[in-house]
Amino acid sequence: MTPTQRDELAADARASVTRVMALLERPTIEALDRCSEELSAAAARIQQINEGGAGAGDSLKATVAGLRKDLHRVAVLLRHAWEFRAGTSGQAGYSGKGELKAYPAARTRWTLEG
Secondary structure, rough: OOOOHHHHHHHHHHHHHHHHHOOOOOOOHHHHHHHHHHHHHHHHHHHHHOOOOOOOOOHHHHHHHHHHHHHHHHHHHHHHHHHHHHOOOOEEOOOOOOOEEOOOOOOOOOOOOO
16 A cells, blocks of 8 residues: 555545534434444544555654544544433533533422412
8 A cells, every 4th residue: 555545545534533523513313323334434444554554654644643633522522422312301511611511400399279
């Protein structure tokens, strides 16, 4: 495998991961299914890069470094999507630090008179 082919595979893997990040901005069941497909494609490309031989140029190293950052963000988004979909009763929102947080549902007591 040529260095150019490895660069292209890394760029394609990163593009798949970027699509996953966009899908996870609105984590529906359909989006999560699509994420699975995109991440599988990215993993296959990464495997091809690893099997392509040692030696990596600066371009490949930079793309892989960006891919690692993107994968870390995907992991955080997936965790948040799971927490959101896992059924926290109440409402979800973001904390001051930008982290997903569940807020308990307001409780009201009703009294019937009569």
